[in-house]
Amino acid sequence: MVKNQFIVAVIALIVTAAVVVAVIIYNGTRTDTAQPLAADPTVAPASAEVVRDDTRYLDQVESDAVTVVEFLDFECESCAAMYPYVEQVREKYAGQINVAVRYFPIPSHRNSENAAVAVEAAAEQGQLEAMYARMYETQAEWGEKQESEAALFRTFAEDLGLDMAAFDEAVADPVTLERVVADRAEGTALGVTGTPTFFVDGQMIELTAVDDLDKAVESAVAGG
Template structure:
């Protein structure tokens, strides 16, 4: 189960995000104009795939402190609801985070070699080292790729390929069309959640699983 400390940290950081980003958007649901197709694309990155209908989608920015606070909560949910919930991560680099887009491109380049989750985890594990910098950290991200044992020629080509950035921005564009205003923003079964604490996220997932 998720510790009281994690709940408190998540709540405190998300409270700041609510003030800055307006709580990640409205309570609008993704329906009516193909909205559900925007929440989950065929090429969306799945951290876990479950046979049931419960799907939790997170629009995230790897440089976002609120996303870092949410990360262990999502990881614990993945453990607690393994085989019951499909977990999907989508890119939403936020303006003002100098390396948010660079990080997403690095993760997408790793994903092209089947290492999305490993690079995703590495970004959060090291965010305090590279976040809030005003110079490119692309070389550090390249070191992460080397540590993961990636084919570096392929990685470098992917990072330089405009299609890799286009893939990242396609996620962001879907988020904007859905009303995402900040990160993290969660969609549960196609409906945008307004989450003010870890407890609220956990309760929403639990209710969906036990419907």
């Protein structure tokens, strides 16, 4: 009986992982959902960089460490599905790698830009990781909604104890949205067509299995 239960549990785990991969591959490669908006600035591919001086980091060790960059959309279900695997990689290689995030809100997602702006506003107060995590942990509550969820995102900032006057000012400041849009434009120039898209030391990683990111990081850390 115990053996049978174990086998069932293993099969369930494999099926779950397969579903996650299928969702990531399906959504992450759909070019029709990642077309830039008309307002996006144009970035020449030759001048596009995976990491810039103002790039936001979840983990920053040193400049010559292996650097993992994720172009993400907080309303993207595939990004939310990949989130726990990213956390596993961060934990496994803690102190050995830099982990950065860049915004790539999909235009068809009504609240993806609002979410990115809220995260960027929180980042200005040193709360990038907390707001980043909150977005994924609550995505089921606000994702796919057609009305603005900016007010909900403001309550997240309140819960985190942010200076709300400064948060509101940052959200309203056009520079904050420009920062988000600039990330998306540069991602497009780098060949990003969907989310999540990962780069390890400047090389785009093709995800075909949930452990592909881990393998790429492991190889880079080992000097491969």
